[in-house]
Structures are given as structure tokens and as C-alpha cells.
Amino acid sequence: MTSATVRTVDQGSAGTPGARRSGRRRPGLLRLAIATVAAILSVFPVVFMLSGALKTRGGFLENPFGIPTEITLANFTGLIHSEFGKYFLNSIVIAVVTVTGTVTLAVLAAYPLSRFRTRLNTPMMLVFLAGIMIPVHVTLIPIYVLTQQMRMYDSIAGLFGPYIAFNLPIAVFVLASFFRQIPESLFDAAKIDGAGHWRIVRSIVVPMSGPAISTVAVITYIFAWNEFVFALVLLSSSTNYPLPLGLNAFYGEFSVDIPGMMAALTVATLPSFLFFLAAQERVVSGLAAGALRGE
Amino acid sequence: MQRSERLKWMGFLLPALAVYAVFLIYPIVQSGVLSFSSWAGPGRPKTSVGFGNYAELLQDPIFWLSLRNTGALLLVSVFLQLPVGLGLALIVTSARRAKRFWRAVYFLPTLMSTVAVAILWRFVYSPEYGIINGFLRWVGLDSWTQGWLGQTGTALWAVIAANLWQWAPFYMIIYIAAILGIDREIYEAAEMDGASPFQQFRFITLPLLVPVLITTSILSLAGSIKAFDLVYIMTLGGPSNSTELLATYMFRQGFRNYRLGYASAVAMVMFAITFVITVIVLVRSNRSQHANGGRG
Numbered sequence: 001m002t003s004a005t006v007r008t009v010d011q012g013s014a015g016t017p018g019a020r021r022s023g024r025r026r027p028g029l030l031r032l033a034i035a036t037v038a039a040i041l042s043v044f045p046v047v048f049m050l051s052g053a054l055k056t057r058g059g060f061l062e063n064p065f066g067i068p069t070e071i072t073l074a075n076f077t078g079l080i081h082s083e084f085g086k087y088f089l090n091s092i093v094i095a096v097v098t099v100t101g102t103v104t105l106a107v108l109a110a111y112p113l114s115r116f117r118t119r120l121n122t123p124m125m126l127v128f129l130a131g132i133m134i135p136v137h138v139t140l141i142p143i144y145v146l147t148q149q150m151r152m153y154d155s156i157a158g159l160f161g162p163y164i165a166f167n168l169p170i171a172v173f174v175l176a177s178f179f180r181q182i183p184e185s186l187f188d189a190a191k192i193d194g195a196g197h198w199r200i201v202r203s204i205v206v207p208m209s210g211p212a213i214s215t216v217a218v219i220t221y222i223f224a225w226n227e228f229v230f231a232l233v234l235l236s237s238s239t240n241y242p243l244p245l246g247l248n249a250f251y252g253e254f255s256v257d258i259p260g261m262m263a264a265l266t267v268a269t270l271p272s273f274l275f276f277l278a279a280q281e282r283v284v285s286g287l288a289a290g291a292l293r294g295e
Numbered sequence: 296m297q298r299s300e301r302l303k304w305m306g307f308l309l310p311a312l313a314v315y316a317v318f319l320i321y322p323i324v325q326s327g328v329l330s331f332s333s334w335a336g337p338g339r340p341k342t343s344v345g346f347g348n349y350a351e352l353l354q355d356p357i358f359w360l361s362l363r364n365t366g367a368l369l370l371v372s373v374f375l376q377l378p379v380g381l382g383l384a385l386i387v388t389s390a391r392r393a394k395r396f397w398r399a400v401y402f403l404p405t406l407m408s409t410v411a412v413a414i415l416w417r418f419v420y421s422p423e424y425g426i427i428n429g430f431l432r433w434v435g436l437d438s439w440t441q442g443w444l445g446q447t448g449t450a451l452w453a454v455i456a457a458n459l460w461q462w463a464p465f466y467m468i469i470y471i472a473a474i475l476g477i478d479r480e481i482y483e484a485a486e487m488d489g490a491s492p493f494q495q496f497r498f499i500t501l502p503l504l505v506p507v508l509i510t511t512s513i514l515s516l517a518g519s520i521k522a523f524d525l526v527y528i529m530t531l532g533g534p535s536n537s538t539e540l541l542a543t544y545m546f547r548q549g550f551r552n553y554r555l556g557y558a559s560a561v562a563m564v565m566f567a568i569t570f571v572i573t574v575i576v577l578v579r580s581n582r583s584q585h586a587n588g589g590r591g
Contacts, residue, residue, distance in 0.1 A: 031389065035390065035397060039401065042401050042404060045416065045419050045426070046403050048419065048426050060424070061424070064426070064429060065426055065429045108310055112307040118304060132517075133513070137541075138563070139323060140546075140549065141555050141559055142329070143318060145336075146317075146318075161318045162318045166318075166319065168315050226410070229523055229524070243408070244408050247408075258418060265407075277399070280395065288473075
């Protein structure tokens with residue numbers, strides 16, 4: 001929707017008469033200059049990372065900033081033989097379980113909060129909303145103790161509970177505001193056909209809510225892929241590390257091998273980049289949704 | 296609502312509520328309880344110390360330093376990061392073509408994990424191979440080169456700059472969505488009345504963005520109180536505690552010094568600050584909106 005509007009705006013300005021545009025050339029150039037400077041400031045560390053990852057170790061020491069003179073992929077192939085693949089796999093498992101768990105629980109919770117008529121909905125919604133603000137550190141020690149008591153310390157499964165709990169507030173909120181906009185007539189028709197709540201959730205609410213569900217999935221994926229503090233406290237053996245912990249361990253071990261480190265950073269960031277390029281509008285609306293509707 | 300309906304209402308909510316209660320609500324309460332005790336971890340004796348931990352906090356210079364540093368991060372976040380994000384949003388929305396391209400370019404930093412950003416910026420700041428010192432040497436400002444993260448005078452600002460770099464584009468995304476949501480006709484009418492682009496920004500865009508500005512300030516305040524990963528990896532709070540934040544100090548006391556009670560007291564201070572700031576911002580914004588409504 002947004003992209004369509006943007007595109008028509010672009011075409012509209014491309015179609016304006018040349019005379020009007022040439023009169024505005026100077027502010028146009030200034031604007032382009034500002035945009036370019038901002039772009040350089042935004043991407044120079046990323047370019048530094050990419051070009052570093054393609055250099056040999058000697059090549060990097062000779063010429064840390066310039067374009068690589070001889071390009072090598074050895075830094076990337078080197079990752080295959082390290083523990084990096086394990087970290088990557090752990091991160092995928094964590095992201096998949098966290099996203100599935102959050103979406104499932106949030107759909108179930110958002111349905112009664114949006115479609116049942118009861119005065120209990122407002123206080124219950126507030127309970128969930130308050131969670132958006134809570135700093136992770138306020139829960140860190142009790143969750144660490146709890147995880148040990150549950151004998152889940154140093155296991156990936158111990159991360160699922162806190163990860164899902166911290167994503168539930170925003171997920172419930174985004175889904176409930178979307179469910180409220182589903183036309184009442186659909187529900188009435190289903191009720192006349194004798195469908196119970198369970199049927200309604202499965203055959204009306206979920207199929208109608210693709211955009212909201214993918215928005216929630218995006219927010220949750222970003223959280224799960226990048227989370228560091230809980231993983232740092234709840235895991236100890238390196239075979240259980242997700243990527244952020246793995247990168248940190250790598251950094252300690254290989255701080256001399258800068259190109260190797262740059263390659264690891266590149267590969268760790270790649271899924272999020274690809275994800276973004278493939279679904280730009282979804283990622284963007286996912287991030288904006290929480291904040292905009294938060295008012 | 297009938298009884299059976301109420302049971303169904305509860306039934307749907309129960310799974311989410313259970314996870315939420317166990318991993319979010321209970322731990323907050325438990326942190327509060329722990330902050331009044333002295334404890335070295337599971338299997339060790341726990342003794343009640345009343346307000347002892349809080350009294351000690353007041354006397355602890357590193358606590359005050361970390362509070363001050365968190366305050367600096369907080370101020371920079373609200374008064375620099377948000378305006379930079381808004382500036383980027385204006386660049387993107389006013390671009391005549393390729394809006395999606397500019398948005399994607401500016402957005403790259405926010406897509407990286409904070410751990411990756413922290414490691415990358417350690418290299419950026421590196422005294423010998425760092426791109427910043429390299430640039431300074433290239434333009435002939437050799438005397439300005441320094442170990443940015445290694446000295447107490449620059450380390451905090453170096454970390455804050457990396458934080459700004461990572462998060463300003465996040466707010467840009469929110470502002471872009473809000474600006475594109477403003478009715479085009481208002482701008483067309485203003486243009487016919489001869490309003491300059493700056494006037495249009497000052498008298499149309501900015502006032503209409505106020506609700507979003509409030510939401511983003513709250514997010515940004517909460518974000519800076521949570522800040523941890525960047526400092527933990529870039530400086531570990533050093534050199535000589537000059538980059539210590541509340542979150543890193545809490546972690547150090549709890550998981551390095553095993554003073555779980557004392558660390559919980561720091562955590563409760565973080566909780567209290569978040570709570571107070573949120574309430575103040577919400578109450579004030581409600582009041583100003585009512586005032587505006589009255590005038591309008």
C-alpha cells in the first residue's frame with residue numbers, strides 16, 4: 001500500500017514540466033548532497049566490514065581502509081570449519097521457536113481481548129502494555145535463579161520462556177488492534193453456522209490477519225536473532241551459543257585475525273539484510289507499528 | 296458476559312498469561328524482594344538486610360557515576376538521536392525519487408545485532424587500524440588521532456556515538472511512516488498560500504508529529520536505560536568505570552561479584568527511573584493535548 005503511494009508520487013514529479021524543475025535545481029542539488037553525506041556516515045562502517053572480510057590478513061594490515069587489492073573468500077570458507085556453523089544453527093532454532101511460540105500465544109490472547117465484550121479487557125490489556133517498558137535487567141537475577149531451579153541452565157530451551165514473555169506485550173497489542181478491525185459480519189455469519197470460538201480463530205481470525213501476524217513475526221525475529229543479555233546469563237558452554245554470544249567469543253579468540261572477524265560479522269548480519277531486502281515493507285511496518293499504534 | 300463465556304475468555308488468555316506471569320511479572324516482584332537481602336546465589340544462605348543495599352548505593356561512587364553516564368546517554372538519545380532520525384526521515388520523504396533506496400541505505404545499521412555493531416565499532420575506533428584515525432591521518436590531522444576507547448575522556452562519547460549510529464535509523468522508520476500518514480492536501484493548501492518548505496515543516500509537519508514524538512521519546516528513554524550490549528563488548532564499563540552504565544554495573548555486581556541482593560537494588564533503581572519517566576511523559580503529554588484541544 002505504502003509502496004504504491006510512494007511510486008505514484010515519484011511518477012507524478014517525474015511528469016512535471018521541465019521548466020518548473022530547472023528552477024528548483026539548486027535546492028535539489030543541496031538536498032542530494034546532504035542525502036549523500038548522511039548515506040556515507042550510515043554505511044562507512046558496513047563498507048569497512050565488507051571490504052575487510054574480502055582481504056587477506058596481510059592485505060588488511062598493509063591497507064586497512066582501501067578497496068581490497070586481492071580478493072579472497074578464505075575468510076568465509078574458514079568459518080565453515082570453526083564453531084560458527086553451530087552458533088548459526090542455534091540462532092535459527094531459537095528464532096523459529098521464539099517466533100512460533102510468541103505468535104501462537106499472542107493470537108490466542110489477542111482474540112478474547114479484542115472480540116469479547118467485557119470490562120476486564122481494559123485492565124488486562126494494561127497489564128500486557130506495561131511490559132513493553134520493563135528493562136530486561138530488572139528480571140535478570142530471578143530468571144537466572146528460576147532457570148537453575150527448573151534445571152534448564154545452559155540449555156537453549158531455557159531461553160524460550162523469557163524471549164516469548166518479553167515479546168508478548170507488543171505482539172498482543174499489535175494483534176488485538178488488528179483483530180478489532182475485522183468486520184463484525186464475518187463473525188455473525190460464522191456464529192449462525194454454529195462455529196465455536198476455536199473454529200472462528202482458526203478459520204476467520206488467523207486467515208484474515210496475515211499482515212499483522214507477519215508484522216509480529218518480524219519484530220520477534222529481530223529480537224530473538226540479536227538478543228544477548230539473557231543468553232549471556234543463561235548459557236555457559238560454547239556449543240549452546242547463539243550468534244551474538246558466538247561473535248563475542250570469536251572476538252576474544254581471534255582479535256588478531258581482523259578479516260576473519262569481519263567475515264563472521266558479515267555472515268551473522270546477512271539473514272537480517274536479506275530478510276529486509278525481500279520484505280522491506282513488512283519489516284518497516286513491523287517496526288513502525290508498535291511505536292505508532294502505541295499512542 | 297455469561298459464566299461460560301468468562302471461562303472461555305480466561306481459557307484463551309491463560310497460556311500467554313502463564314508465560315508472562317512466570318517470566319516477567321514474578322521476576323520483577325522477586326527482584327524487589329531480593330533487593331532487601333544479601334545473597335551470593337542458589338545454595339548459599341540468604342540474609343535480610345532491610346534497606347542496607349539502598350543505603351550502600353547512596354554511598355557508592357561508581358553507582359553515581361553509572362547513573363550520571365546513563366543520564367548522558369539518555370539526554371543524547373532524546374536530544375540528538377531523535378532529531379537525527381527525524382532529519383533522515385525528512386531526507387527520505389522529500390527525496391523526489393528512489394525513496395526506498397535512501398530508506399534502505401540509512402536503515403542498514405539498525406538491522407545489525409548490537410553485538411556486531413559493538414565489535415565493528417571497536418575496529419572503527421582502533422588506534423592503528425581504525426578507520427577514524429586513518430581518516431584523520433589522511434586529512435593531515437595526525438595530532439587528533441588517539442585511542443578513542445582507551446581513555447576516560449573520550450570512551451563514553453565514543454560509545455554514545457556508536458549507539459546514535461545504530462539507533463537513529465530506527466526512529467527514522469517510525470517518523471517516515473508518520474510523515475507519509477499526513478494528508479497531502481494540507482501541504483498543497485499551504486503551498487498555494489505561499490508557505491516555504493521550512494514553514495511547512497514548522498507549522499504542519501512538526502505539530503502533527505507531536506504524538507509520535509512523545510511515543511518515540513518514551514521508547515528512546517526506555518532504550519537508553521536498557522543499554523548494555525554495546526558497553527559490555529566495547530569497553531566492559533572501563534577504562535576505570537568511565538563508561539559504566541546502570542545495566543552494566545548491575546551485571547557486574549550480580550554476575551561477577553555475586554552480590555545478587557545489591558545488584559537487585561540497582562535493578563530496582565532502573566525500574567523506578569523507567570516507571571517515573573513514563574508516567575511523567577504520559578501525564579504531561581495528556582495535559583498538553585487537552586490544552587491544545589481547548590484552544591482549538
